Amino acid sequence: MVHAGRGIREIFRSREFTAGFIIFVFLVMFSVIGSALIGYPPMATVGPPNLSPNNKYLFGTDSFGRDVFSQILHGIQLSLMVAILVSAIDTFFGSSVGFVAGYYGGLVDTALSVIVDVMLVIPLLPAIVLITVSVRKVELFLMAMILGLFGWAAPARQVRSQTLSLKEREFISMAKLSGATRSEILFIEIVPHMLQWMSAHYLYDMLWAVLTEASVEVLGLGPQTTMTLGMMLYWVIRKAAIFRNLWWWWTTPIITMICLFVSLYLMHRGLDRIVNPRLRGRR
Amino acid sequence: MVRLKKAHKYFIRRTILFVIIMLIALFINFTIPRFAPGNPIGTVIAMIERQGSRFENIQEVIDTYETMFGLKGSIPEQFVRYLSEISKGNLGYSIRYFPVRVSTLLGRALPFSIFLLGVSTAISWALGTVIGLFAGWKSESRLSKTFSYVALILNVVPYYMLALVLIFLLAYVMAIFPFGGAYAGTLKMDWTSIEFIKSLLYHSFLPSLSIVITSLGWWFLSIRSLIVDLKGEDFILLAEAKGLKESRIMWKHAFRNALLPQLTMLALSLGGVVNGSLLTEMIFSYPGLGLLLFESIATADYTVIQGITLIITLSVGFATFIIDALYPLVDPRITYEER
Numbered sequence: 001m002v003h004a005g006r007g008i009r010e011i012f013r014s015r016e017f018t019a020g021f022i023i024f025v026f027l028v029m030f031s032v033i034g035s036a037l038i039g040y041p042p043m044a045t046v047g048p049p050n051l052s053p054n055n056k057y058l059f060g061t062d063s064f065g066r067d068v069f070s071q072i073l074h075g076i077q078l079s080l081m082v083a084i085l086v087s088a089i090d091t092f093f094g095s096s097v098g099f100v101a102g103y104y105g106g107l108v109d110t111a112l113s114v115i116v117d118v119m120l121v122i123p124l125l126p127a128i129v130l131i132t133v134s135v136r137k138v139e140l141f142l143m144a145m146i147l148g149l150f151g152w153a154a155p156a157r158q159v160r161s162q163t164l165s166l167k168e169r170e171f172i173s174m175a176k177l178s179g180a181t182r183s184e185i186l187f188i189e190i191v192p193h194m195l196q197w198m199s200a201h202y203l204y205d206m207l208w209a210v211l212t213e214a215s216v217e218v219l220g221l222g223p224q225t226t227m228t229l230g231m232m233l234y235w236v237i238r239k240a241a242i243f244r245n246l247w248w249w250w251t252t253p254i255i256t257m258i259c260l261f262v263s264l265y266l267m268h269r270g271l272d273r274i275v276n277p278r279l280r281g282r283r
Numbered sequence: 284m285v286r287l288k289k290a291h292k293y294f295i296r297r298t299i300l301f302v303i304i305m306l307i308a309l310f311i312n313f314t315i316p317r318f319a320p321g322n323p324i325g326t327v328i329a330m331i332e333r334q335g336s337r338f339e340n341i342q343e344v345i346d347t348y349e350t351m352f353g354l355k356g357s358i359p360e361q362f363v364r365y366l367s368e369i370s371k372g373n374l375g376y377s378i379r380y381f382p383v384r385v386s387t388l389l390g391r392a393l394p395f396s397i398f399l400l401g402v403s404t405a406i407s408w409a410l411g412t413v414i415g416l417f418a419g420w421k422s423e424s425r426l427s428k429t430f431s432y433v434a435l436i437l438n439v440v441p442y443y444m445l446a447l448v449l450i451f452l453l454a455y456v457m458a459i460f461p462f463g464g465a466y467a468g469t470l471k472m473d474w475t476s477i478e479f480i481k482s483l484l485y486h487s488f489l490p491s492l493s494i495v496i497t498s499l500g501w502w503f504l505s506i507r508s509l510i511v512d513l514k515g516e517d518f519i520l521l522a523e524a525k526g527l528k529e530s531r532i533m534w535k536h537a538f539r540n541a542l543l544p545q546l547t548m549l550a551l552s553l554g555g556v557v558n559g560s561l562l563t564e565m566i567f568s569y570p571g572l573g574l575l576l577f578e579s580i581a582t583a584d585y586t587v588i589q590g591i592t593l594i595i596t597l598s599v600g601f602a603t604f605i606i607d608a609l610y611p612l613v614d615p616r617i618t619y620e621e622r
Contacts, residue, residue: 118304123599125561126592127311133580133588134315211441218443218562220580233447237566242451243462250451254444261439269435 010274017270023263027256031076040070042227053248060248063239066227072252075229079210079260082144082228086209089148091155091202095194098159103167103186113160119153125215132221140223143216147209155201159194166190200271207264214257229253229260294608301604308596312589313365317358324348326583327381351376352586374590379582385590388575393594394474395465396571399487400560403494408549410495411502416541418503419510420533431507434500443562446493450566453489460489463568490567494560505548509541547606 012018038058040046045065046057053060059068101112131146132138166172167190175185216222217230218237232253236242241249324345349355352375353365368375374385418427454460466472466482473479513519514537522532564573572591579587 114300114303117300118307122304122308123596126595129576129580129588130312130315130592133583133585207439211439215441215443215562219565219577233444236447242447243455245455247451250447254447258440258444262436265435265439 011271014270014273016266016273020263020266020268020270023259024267027076027259027263028080031073035070035073035077038067038070038073040067042066042071042074043225050244050246059252060246062235062249063241063246068232068249068252071227071232072229072256074227075232075253076256076260078140078226078228079213079230079257080206082140082147082213083206083209083264085141085144086147086151086213087202087205089144090151090205091198093148094152094155095159095198097152097156099163099186099191099194101156102160102163103182103190109160112156116153116156116160119150120157122150124150124212128212128216129219129221132216138221138223140226140228143213143223144209147212151205151208155198155205158201159197162194162197163190166193196271196275200268200275203264203268203271207261207268210257210260210264229257297604297607301600304600305597308600309366309369309593310362312593312596313362317361324352324354326378330379330381369593374593375586377584377587379579379584379587385586388587389572389590389594392570392572392575395569396560396564396573398483399490399564399569399571400494402487403491403560404498404549404552406491407495407498408502408545411499412506412545414499415503415506416510416533416538419507419541420514420537422507422511422514427507431504434503437497437500438504440497441562442494442497443566445497446490446563446566449489449493461486463566465569465571487569490560490563490569493563502545502548506541506545509544510537513537513540 012021043066046067047061047065049061049063049065051057051061051065057067057069059072062068062071097112097116101109101116127150128146132143135142172185172189175189180188213222213228214230214233217228218233220234220238222228222231222234233250236250236253327348328341328344353361353368355361356364372386374389377383377385377388380388414430418430421427450462454462463486465486466479467486470476470479470482519532519536522536560569560571561573561576563569564571565577568574572594576588576591578584579591
């Protein structure tokens with residue numbers, strides 16, 4: 001426990017992490033408290049269309065008479081949910097593949113490495129487009145699964161090479177000499193060494209998931225039944241909101257998303273500096 | 284000798300991997316749409332009937348169309364025919380613009396995408412590299428640090444968001460630039476006419492600007508960190524000790540050494556050229572692959588979507604293969620050993 005406390009204090013000593021964390025907490029609180037207080041359903045027509053911001057509709061309404069404020073609050077939650085799910089799949093599945101390939105080596109390693117190489121070279125956006133187009137009705141959960149399918153290869157490769165180098169260290173030979181079994185060595189000696197790296201990667205992967213999800217949705221392949229930040233931009237473009245001076249409709253999702261990106265990126269960078277002390281001196 | 288032998292093995296390994304990947308990509312591209320609900324022939328026939336034609340011999344028509352869309356025979360037979368057709372450059376027919384061929388649509392869109400992304404990438408690379416060189420050389424200055432933070436932020440902003448802001452400011456509020464399109468509607472598409480090129484450049488300015496600004500940060504950061512690393516190297520210190528002029532050390536010694544990795548990164552990014560502009564084109568209704576993809580998705584034109592994804596997959600896969608094979612030749616510090 002003492003150890004964990006010290007670790008957390010060290011993380012918050014990083015100014016970048018703290019700044020990102022504050023923005024992140026603010027966004028989450030804003031979204032949770034906001035949707036508790038203002039309960040418009042994001043997909044329902046609740047007022048006249050194209051209304052500029054006022055007391056009743058804080059961010060105005062869109063061309064369908066839906067409340068933009070509620071859409072933003074809802075969108076933040078959905079984006080984060082997708083990001084957390086995708087990142088969990090990528091980080092845990094990818095790392096597991098990396099550990100197994102790196103630690104057991106041999107034929108297992110060759111087979112897994114070929115799969116990883118193949119996954120890394122398949123261009124992401126066209127592949128996702130092809131899959132979502134074929135599925136037709138995309139739900140948010142399915143979107144997360146598809147993103148997860150394409151995101152695990154990168155962490156797998158990195159964990160594999162880290163495991164390969166950890167395997168040759170002295171403390172592993174010590175453990176072997178003292179009679180630890182292979183799986184004991186893997187779980188007690190090697191995996192804990194990678195936990196910090198995995199948490200830094202977790203944040204980076206969340207950023208990647210939010211970005212990719214938004215790009216796919218802006219192309220028109222998002223879920224039709226819920227309102228995410230990417231789907232808001234899709235409708236903004238479809239309904240030419242910019243040329244009709246409906247500024248409240250298009251500026252709000254952009255600003256929200258940039259805040260989200262920046263906060264995740266800053267947290268990732270802060271953690272990354274702690275994990276790789278080599279980066280610390282660099283600016 | 285040993286090095287050459289290793290190079291040989293590495294090259295074979297890469298080639299086999301490349302072939303496997305391309306086959307998988309082709310297979311996925313072939314399979315997925317066949318599992319999708321609905322069929323293209325029904326759509327085409329319904330479309331033609333809506334235009335007022337009646338079919339007397341409907342079964343014959345369906346038969347003909349099945350052959351045209353490559354849907355005749357068992358799945359393995361279809362796959363073999365698909366491969367042989369693709370090797371001849373035949374990607375089938377568009378469903379929406381039937382009987383226009385997919386390759387015709389792609390051929391019309393591709394030059395615009397390559398032009399937009401090629402020019403934007405070149406500008407952004409050159410600008411980012413020069414600014415990053417100075418920023419890396421004076422890495423302790425306040426200006427350099429501020430620039431780095433701006434570049435970091437730009438790096439996470441998706442280019443299409445900036446495109447929306449630019450279109451609002453420069454096309455809507457100030458009305459200096461057109462809302463979209465690639466050339467004035469009064470002109471005919473003709474890549475040799477001066478009028479057309481002028482109009483093309485004018486219309487391409489905003490989409491290009493949005494790509495340049497958002498990718499600038501990447502080139503800036505990459506060369507800056509290269510230069511910061513190089514500054515501590517012995518040969519730079521030696522040049523300083525010899526009393527050479529600072530600008531000479533920067534250009535002749537530091538920049539020269541950073542140029543190769545920076546160029547390699549450029550080559551790597553060229554594979555993604557087609558990939559990178561999809562959403563920008565859509566926002567500016569710029570008639571490249573991105574807009575074609577967007578329209579095809581909206582109208583469920585599967586054959587065209589398939590063609591576009593195939594082109595992007597092949598170009599990215601091929602570029603990665605070339606770079607992988609050439610990289611160790613260009614930079615002797617990298618060996619052909621297996622990672």
